[in-house]
Amino acid sequence: MQTHPFLHKIRMFLSYRLFTNLMFILLGIIVFGILYGNVKPKPLDISLYEEAPSTIRAPKPLEDKEATEKKKEEAAAEVEKVYSTKEGAVNNAVMLVSSLIDSVLEVKNESPKQTSPEEEAVNPQSSNINKQLEELKKRLPEGNENIVTKVLTDDVLKTLLSASEVDLERVESIVSTQLQVIMQNNVKEEELKEAKLNLEERIKTFTFTGGLSDAAVALGNVAIEPTEFYDPEKTEQLKKQAVEGVQPVKIIYGEVIVEEGKLITPNIYETLKDFGMVEEDFSLKPIIGLALFIVVIISSLYYLFYTLEVKEERKQNYLILTSIVFVISLLIMKITGLLKQLEINDIAFLFPAAFTGMILRILLNERIAMMMVFIISACASIVFNERFSGSIDIEVAIYTLFSGVAGILTLVSRNQRTNVLRAGIYVAFVNILIIAFLVLLSDVSYTSTEYIYYLVFALISGIGSSILTIGFLPFFETGFGILSSMRLVELSSPNQPLLKKLLTEAPGTYHHSVMVANLAESACEAIGANGLLARVGCYYHDVGKSKRPHFFIENQMHIENPHDRMTPETSKTIIINHASDGADMLRKYKLPKEIIDIAEQHHGTTLLKYFYYKAKEQGKDVTEEEYRYPGPKPQTKETAIINIADSVEAAVRSKNSPTQEEIKQLVASIVKDRLNDGQFNECDISIKELEKVKKSLCETLNGIYHPRIEYPELNAKGE
CATH class of the missing domain: 1.10.3210 (Hypothetical protein af1432)
Known part of the structure; x- marks a missing residue:
């Protein structure tokens, strides 16, 4: 490979390493400039509470934060309260009733003198029942005095003190039995009132003498207590687990965010803002992302050429040629992308994706050609995104990748230009298969016109790649003094x-x-x-x-x-x-x-x-x-x-x-x-x-x- 005179003069002033590094830097700047327009944010001209000028679809998958938060709230709300069972609550209630009755009996038995009701009516202050009442209050169970005195009024206590021992034992038996029946079915804190009413109904089904029915009910109300208490820590832990188990709600790629003519509500506006479609402030994220992408590309090429086992001068010529082919491919890609203005769907399938790999396979070697096919595929996914700036099109990347690889693999013989054209036909066939795969996988209905478009695009892409390869070959062979196999075959003619x-x-x-x-x-x-x-x-x-x-x-x-x-x-x-x-x-x-x-x-x-x-x-x-x-x-x-x-x-x-x-x-x-x-x-x-x-x-x-x-x-x- 000859060195161009102009490049040779530059090398006279620069060292080989410096010249190579400058070439990589220049290539990175050129590629950045070409791709920047496809990643630069382009906010939509819409405002809150205005009608959408057109149907806006999601340019990429994104989490719907509002829907996800709502789903988390619903999951947390569905978690039932956790209750802890109080061990021995039933026994405690029965023992409390028994203790109260025992206290009443003790006071009655210790009293030296009993007065008749007639005497008490005549002289209540001096009656023995009042003394018993005072004594009974002193013997109420510790820790329950306030509760007992609040529920068991003086009239209730007097009724119990006035009752016979047999009646008191009967009250104790009935109240204890009904307490056990109700509390064994578990009583929650918020169910206590309902449990008391149920207990009252059950107790009143029995016949008592001397007003003992109300006293029995009061006695039951004093003893009954919740058997299950709300556990906020365990409940909160379950809610947390339920929230963590909620999968984020995704806005899938291509999903309609707002239809044409619909009002831009605050929720819709926030969603558009999350996608960066209405961001008014300048964002460095796309620039940083593109810069990192360029760094990956240049680093890959640097390693590729660093490990290339050829002389330094030839290596630089390879780099210059590869860079020129790369830039030409990007420009063809951009020109093809401009055809989107004709409102033709999937215009990316028209791009001659195999051109880069085929011409580098002929002029240089298969390794460089394969690397550039991968890089071109990645760039195509950015240039041909038809949704919104900053997104990538995986379908185009797959199509470009397989088309480029097919161009390299089918170019078995590089000795005649007819072989390049034959390889282009093979590439067209592969293009048709890849497009069919993408179309059928999407499970979307297409019209017969669209199918014809896809078929024509695949053929133009494949054959166009071979035509471009044949057309550019003489320029590169002459400009760089490259001795390709085709050139050698031509020179061997008599x-x-x-x-x-x-x-x-x-x-x-x-x-x-x-x-x-x-x-x-x-x-x-x-x-x-x-x-x-x-x-x-x-x-x-x-x-x-x-x-x-x-x-x-x-x-x-x-x-x-x-x-x-x-x-x-x-x-x-x-x-x-x-x-x-x-x-x-x-x-x-x-x-x-x-x-x-x-x-x-x-x-x-x-x-x-x-x-x-x-x-x-x-x-x-x-x-x-x-x-x-x-x-x-x-x-x-x-x-x-x-x-x-x-x-x-x-x-x-x-x-x-x-x-x-x-x-x-x-x-x-x-x-x-x-x-x-x-x-x-x-x-x-x-x-x-x-x-x-x-x-x-x-x-x-x-x-x-x-x-x-x-x-x-x-x-x-x-x-």
């Missing part, structure tokens, strides 16, 4: 001007180049190098020989070798110059740098042994440096293999019916000579790889120079 020139003016060299290409391509593929680059490089590596074709032995058919009449110095100059002449011709025809490098480096700094030793034999004082190619030495594996294949093909061709063993020894000798001469010191080819190269070369040469059956000559009659 109709190329330089190949035509070589074929017509130096046919022997052309044939030699084709043979070397076969050898080099197989050897490169054996070690994982670029076989197509090696093949095309071989086609052009000796194009400089077309300048003086007859000075090279493969073109000397039925003519005298001109070198026999020339000095070694002159011959050496002509032979060595074919490498630089070829490079100059390739530059003139603006061929890629990789092809030019192969032409310059395919001989490295090897020694022209024949003319060097010829000069030595003539007694001339010469050095090896004078008879060496100027280089540079091979810088890549492909050039190193071409260096070997070029010499091997010429050496084997010079032999008459070489055997497999001769070929093997010849190949090994040439590789050893190159290693000893240090020709591979500047490229990263390993000894292990060279062994594979030797094996591949031998296999290919054995296939070319295998023994053939000699057929008998035919006579004139064909016999």
Whole structure:
């Protein structure tokens, strides 16, 4: 990949690391600027108690705080009160009644004198009943005096003191029994009044003498008490658990908040405010969110390029190219998004989502292409949100992601432009499937017109991606000097001007180049190098020989070798110059740098042994440096293999019916000579790889120079 002259000048002033960091910062700023319009809050022009100008739907899921709070209140209200049972309440009540009756009997028994009712009526102050009453009050149970004296009036106590022992025992029995019946069914605090009325009704069903009925009722009212008391702590704990168990009420995505023409009530206005639709104050949240999104994108790209195992200069060129493709994709995305003004639903399906992945797959590699597909999908979910600024569209993200991945995976062969178009058709088919999945999953009814729209959008997106890829390829290939597989295939055509020139003016060299290409391509593929680059490089590596074709032995058919009449110095100059002449011709025809490098480096700094030793034999004082190619030495594996294949093909061709063993020894000798001469010191080819190269070369040469059956000559009659 060539460096653009303008970029090269910038790099003269900046270090590679600083230049790379500035590129990432610039890319982040550009992407932020493009996406900002899609996240910037755009408040609706509505006010409280006005009619809604249009139907407003929820742009994203959000908790309905009012409904959730109401649901919590209802859950808390449904929790029944918790009561704690008072142990021994029934026994306490019965014992209280028994204690009161016992006190009455004790007072009666201790009294020295009894007076008749007639006497009491005549002289109440001096009556014994009053003394008994005073004594009885003193013996009331401790802690219950206030309650007893409040309920058991003096008249009630006098009635009890006046009753016989039998009647008192009967009162005690009836009251105790009825207390047990009522209190065993549990009496709550708020039910005490009702329980007393029930007790009164039960007691009054019995017949008493001397007004004991009212006294028995009063006695029961004193003794009866709640058996269950309200427990506020446990009740509050249950309410808290019920509230915590309430699931938040969600306003689902797309739900109608207010219909067109309906009044904007305070509740609706608050909901719109929660969504940020009527927020009047400037909010930094969308900006911070977008900034974090950009940081994630740039960080991912930084890590991707940091781990890329290529030279620093090429890595930066990759970054620049990736950034340009990224920005172009975003701009196409924004332009497609503007079509929403035509009020066509789901216009995002029209976006050529596979373009980014396909063109980067062709120009760079699959890893970078796949990463950019994920990033473009995330950006599409922001740009194509059709609901409200600040939201994302997951459906668009899924569609863009699968479409982009399909474009990369279906682009199996990158050698012809028709393959790109075929991949676009595959992408269109995947688009149709993804749209069908999204439509059927939503369970929404669509019209036949909408289905036709979706079908057309899917086809345009897929085929449009391939058309854009084919259209942009020449610009990137030329602008960045990128040697893509398609470009290599085009350069391998015999109709190329330089190949035509070589074929017509130096046919022997052309044939030699084709043979070397076969050898080099197989050897490169054996070690994982670029076989197509090696093949095309071989086609052009000796194009400089077309300048003086007859000075090279493969073109000397039925003519005298001109070198026999020339000095070694002159011959050496002509032979060595074919490498630089070829490079100059390739530059003139603006061929890629990789092809030019192969032409310059395919001989490295090897020694022209024949003319060097010829000069030595003539007694001339010469050095090896004078008879060496100027280089540079091979810088890549492909050039190193071409260096070997070029010499091997010429050496084997010079032999008459070489055997497999001769070929093997010849190949090994040439590789050893190159290693000893240090020709591979500047490229990263390993000894292990060279062994594979030797094996591949031998296999290919054995296939070319295998023994053939000699057929008998035919006579004139064909016999």
